[in-house]
Amino acid sequence: MAALLHRLVPVWLLPLLVARTILAVPAHPMITPAPDIRDRVAARDFDPGNYINSVLSGLGSDVSSYEASGVPQFFQDFPSGTAVESSLGIKDSDLAATPTQVLNIPAYANWTDDGWNVRVHGNVYKQPNISESKLNSLANVFLVGTDIEDLPQAQQTQARNLTAEIFVVQQGDVNVTVNFENDVDVDPDASGGVINAKGGTQSLQLPYSTTVEGDFDAFIKLKNTTGPNGGHLMAGNATSSIQALNMYTNGTDTGNATAYLVPPTGFTIISDIDDILRVTKIYDPKEGLLNSFARAFTPWMNMPEIYANWSATIPNFHFHYLTTTPEQITRNYMEFIYKTYPLGSFDTRPLNFSDVSATLSIRRALLDKIFQTFPERKFVLVADTSNSDVMKDYPQMVHDYPGQVQCIFLRNTTATDSSDLFPYDTSGFKDIDQRQYMFFVTPDDLRDVDIVGGNCYNPAVVQNVTFGYQGRGFGNAGSLIKWNLSWSWFSVAVAMCLLF
Structure with a gap:
């Protein structure tokens, strides 16, 4: 146990983490009104590279790669196989029937x-077969800051169902x-x-x-x-x-x-889901966990209307949904998509990879697979700025697959949500034609883009892009450290759940 905890977080930090076990129940997520259009992407006179590194280095050299790359994903490194059996106190023979x-x-x-x-x-x-009391105990590990019994009945049911999906x-x-x-x-x-x-x-x-x-x-x-x-x-x-x-x-x-x-030629949209198609707040651990674990999936503003319009007006538009959420819990994602957005294929984070590079960069591995499967198709990439591998991989696809990236649309979450403290790096877009990409704040910003014609920039959406780190959290070390401590404590809690 000590070795596992040490791998997750330095021993000297444990007292600080324990102090964070009592957290306030977060309010239900609300969409913040869009700011002035001129503030879509704002530069900061600050070197966040050193700042981020200094914050993360304080958490130890073995901090999770998900955190070190920027904003961590909620559900990673789930138990599987014998780890599940051990945590539930069962054996293979118990599952025979x-x-x-x-x-x-x-x-x-x-x-x-x-x-x-x-x-x-x-x-x-x-x-x-897991008892309700055991499911409640397991679910509470993920419901940081609240107890499952304090949730409305519908949210309790969803939290138990999702927990059961994890412990298979x-x-x-x-x-x-x-x-x-x-x-x-x-x-x-x-x-x-x-x-x-x-x-x-x-x-x-x-x-x-x-x-x-x-x-x-x-x-x-x-x-x-x-x-x-x-x-x-x-x-x-x-x-x-x-x-x-x-x-x-x-x-x-x-x-x-x-x-x-899917025919060899035409257009394929590769769309992220969290904070693009639904309200997740993946950059806010407490809210993100409740939105993913207990609350009903809610569309982000009028994004379904935008996708429905693209579906109806772009001939034979292939919709492909890519989420790095582990496959165990993607049924909720798929059910939500098919009730709310156009039908399409899916990619998730599988449990097994044939090579280390894919394990360390799952999004890029999945992008490479579909780009190489359809070398003559043109792709529209949609995601948000809170994901560091998106900010790196998406502009790189333009260079690695010339002529295949038609558009890149990135929601700027820091422009509308004060809880998104983590900076994002726009330097990858420096040598890309502005007509090929756009940072947007509301779905309506996407109305006047011409995907088929290759003009993916709505000139009414002022960009003000400088190429480097952007976003909030600059000079606010206390807030960003607090954010990282929340995630480190969550990692420790999950580890302890699996041990006991």
Whole structure:
């Protein structure tokens, strides 16, 4: 235990962390009105690089890489497999009669010389039987500053359900078979022009069994089988339409998702979710945890209207949702998206990676995969400034994949939310044409951009961009240190929960 705590935080800091165990229950999140349009991106005469490093160095050399890279993610390093069994006091034999379940992630498929090639990915697991009292204890570790029993009943239920999704036991060395059916119910005007495939019904076994962590991720080739009325899959080089097939995993009624057959050319939007499509406040630990763990997912302002307009006006627009939230808890994300935004494929943080670089930079690894899968498509990237890897990776994609990045839209969270204290770095945009990117404050800022025409900057949204570190928190060391202590205490709490 001591070794684990030392890895998470220096011993000398523990008394300070313990002092932060009593936190006030945060107010429900409110959207701050947009400031004057001239204050969209403001420079600061300050060198935050040294400032951030000095704050983080005070937390020890082994501080989490998520924190060291900028704003940490809420849910990382979840327990899996034997760690879950140990924390719950169960054994493999206790799960023998428990049904196997599958999380199937909505997939994309590309066209090749051999036909359609669909990427099937997800996780196989078993759900232990956990008592309500135990779920309450586990949930309270994540509900920093409050107790689950103090929440409204609906929020208690969501917190328990999400906790149960975290504490599952992944199943390794399992053969996965997927059944494809052309029974997708889509509204083309609300789904980027997606149509139900007229053929393609078939059953295919993945070429590899699941990893130790229960993950599966493989491209498999579809046969062009005919449909009930003699229909068939359209060749990718003969159509601009996005065809959809439903996927059902053999042996369980939980492994259902949709595969999107995306032609080689056209436009694909890769959209972040937290603080872009929903209110999360990922930069505020207490609020972010409540918004993610207990409160119902709430759209950010009128962003659904903007996406619906793009879906209806940009021909065959492929929507792809990328979140670095671990896959165990992405069902809420997918349910929210499909109730609120256009249908589309998904990427999440899997439990297993084949190389270290992907583990350390998951967003970039997932971006590379989809860019390389569709080398002729043009991409629209949408995210926010609170994520440091976005600020680094998105402008770099312009240089690494010339001609493929059509637009970059970044919400400036510091301009509207005083709780976002962490600086962000705009230096990667220095040599990029202004028509190719825009920092925005409200969804309405995106109304007058011309994505298809390649003019991604609304001139009414004054940028005032200087290339370097921007944002709040400058000269306010106490606030930023307090912010980091909150995160360090949260890490310790999670570790103690898993030990006991």
